[in-house]
Every structure is written in C-alpha cells, then in structure tokens.
Amino acid sequence: MTELKTLQKLNPMLDLRDINDPVFLRYAKVLNYDDFLSYADYLDQKTHMPEMNNQYIADDVRLHQEEHNEELLKHVFGNTPLQFGYVNGYNSSLNALEWHPSPEINIALTPLVLMLGHVDDVKDLTYEVKNIQAFYIPAHSVVMFYPTTLHFSPCKVSDAGFKCGVILPYGTNMAFTSKEEKMEKNDPLLFKTNKWLIAHHENKTVIELGAHAGLIGENLKIIYKG
Template identity: 45%
Template sequence: MLENLRKKNPDLSILRISDPEFQKYGRVLKGYNTDEITKYMKNKTDIPEEGNIYIASDSEMKKLEIIEKIKQNIFGELEIQAGYCNGNNSQLNALEFHKSPEVNIAVTDMILILGKTSDIKENEYSTEKTDIFYIPEGIIFEVYGDTLHFSPCKTSDSGFKCVVILLDGTNTELSDTISDDKLLFKKNKWILIHDNFTRLANLGAHKGLNGNNIKINY
C-alpha cells in the first residue's frame, strides 16, 4: 500500500508511522488489545457516501475495556470522550490542535498530515513544514498536545475509519464569551484553515494555512 501511495504522489514524502520522524509528533502505543473496538467500528459504524462524519462521544464505545485503560494510562483518570471520524477526505484543508493528548486507532489504513504548534507564527502556518505519515490498519497511537493534525486522508475508494479519544468536552461548542484568541474555534480546539476550505470558513474559522493544500492521490 505504501509503495503504491508513493508512486501516486511522487512530489510528496510519505513516511511510516514507525519512522523516527514521528517521535516528535506522538508515539505508537503497545500492549492494548484492539480486537473488540475494531469489531465495534467495523460492524456498528458507517462511512458516509460523501465527506466525513465525526462523532465526538459514542456511549456504547465508551463502555469497552480498552477505553478505560486509555483513560487511566494516557489521561491520568481525567474524564474522556471516545468517538470516531469516518469518511472520504483526501486533502489537508486545515490543521488543529488540542492542549491535551489525543489517542487514535486506525481501523483502516489511512494517512495523517502533521505539524508542530511551535511553527505557528502570528497565527499563520506554512504547510511546507508538515510531515505526512502512512498508518496501517490496527495501529493505536497517541498524538501530543502540541501536534497539529486534522482529518485522516483515505488510501482507497472505500474511505477510512478512525477512533478518536480526547478529554471530555473537546470539540464541543464554546460559550457566548468572545475569545481574543483567533484560533480558538471550539472547546479545547484551536484551528487554522486553508483559504479554499469553505465549510469551516463559513463558520468563522481562522484562515491561517499558507502554501499548498496537500492532496493525497491513491
């Protein structure tokens, strides 16, 4: 799969999540049995015909044993939400960050495009500073709180499925209080978008991504 992606995207450097370059963005988690949650995702969740679907919190998923272990080991017993992002995305469009870790489980093969918050200058970020990672099905990994990320990109026509675990309340609507921080978009969610990402531009997200709006061919 990776070699095919590299052939289809000769102008992009697509790395493996096991490559040392990933270590500044996050870490692969070992010792977790993902069989139950993978079965749940494959049997109980769907990929929309177009676009993505993001469910911040799935009450049935939260009951699974692996979620409790992640709550203890990664979030230090703070309350978490467990949900998923399934879809057909194949382009960068935006980069967001949370001031807390995020745990993902790749239920299908997928691509993630990552950056660092330290490279944001005056609410602007160049997409040339990103790294692109191929993540095989079945990998569970943590993304650090200072890592820029957004929706996975699909590696085939069938789309992608990804578990998303975050501190409880993340990605929910802000109160009526107006923040001085232009990047704050939802609770514990700061975001920069590309000029042509009209869906979030229409909702007031900050247009701060400069450079190529990276697209993954498959």
C-alpha cells in the same frame, strides 16, 4: 510494491513516511492495537460510512459500554474524563490543522494517511504548509498524538474511505467558540472547546463557522491511484 511505496510514488511532493520512522516520534507514538480490540470491533461492526465527505461523532455513548484498558487511558490522559468517538469518511485533503492541550488517541481500523505539523511552527496565526510531515498509518494501528502536534482529518488511501476511532478529554469539539469570546480572550484560533484550529482558505465550510484562514501554501491532497 507496498501501499506505502505506491503512495510515495504518486505523491512525490509530499514527505510521506512510515510510522516506524524515527521522525514520527516528534509528533506521536505507536500504542498496542491489542489494547483497543473492543473499540476496533465496534468501529467495524456498528459504525457506518457516510454517503459522502466525513462523519465525525465526538462521543458515542455506546462506546462507553465497550471494554477499555482503563489503566492505559489513565496513564495517557491523567484520570481525565474521556469521550469515545470516531471519524469515518472519504476526505483526501489537508483542509485545516487543529491541536488540543492534551493527547489524542486515533485507532485506525483501515489504512490511512495523517498530515501532521508542530505547534512551534505556528507563527502570527499562520502555518506554512511546506512544514507538513505526512505518515502512512497501516490498518489496525493505534497512535497517540502529543499536545504539540497539529493534525486534522485522516486521508483515505482507497475508494472505500477510512474508519478511525478518536479518544479525547470529554467536551472536546462539542461547542463552538463565539466571536465575542475570541475577542475577549484575544484568541482567534480557538474554534471549539479544547480545540484550536487554522484553516486553509479553500475550506469554506469551517471558515463560515468562524475558523481563521491561516494555512499558507497548497491545500495538499493525497493521491492514491494513477
């Protein structure tokens, strides 16, 4: 039985699909992993797993020294200055959904699951979890989210956790939005620079940091072993 089949069997309440499924194209597209080999080698050899939870580095200056497919990145991001980061960890729950008015590239060194949504389904500062679409991302895969795609942390599919590179326009996620700015802009979902976020009420950490609790339904969790 493949890992995807096992995950589907263990998570019957979740619509979990392969990234080659046509439905994936509503949320993202698959890029060529060979264009990100230096990035992947860096993740493998020079980044570490945290003791628990996740470690998110928005921009690792050492990654700027690695070889990148500049033409591809210019095409994806339209000549925008970029940050090269990563998230390593052990998350297995939905917890929140975020989006940016720009693409995002994820480089999956390890297999993982992404729970995705569409910004069109955000209504009155809320999102119904029943609309979540989950995808199994094989190791050594690269995906590009569209600006309309809701996403958050990858979910692990083994005790070893996951390693995932993250490329975004420079400045994304680097500074929190103050309560005063949210009120001034009448935008309670603006959480950080270039980042809008809706949290699940169980995610006390981001709520205490000012996130709006607007995910309606279960805080979905990926089960990977019986």
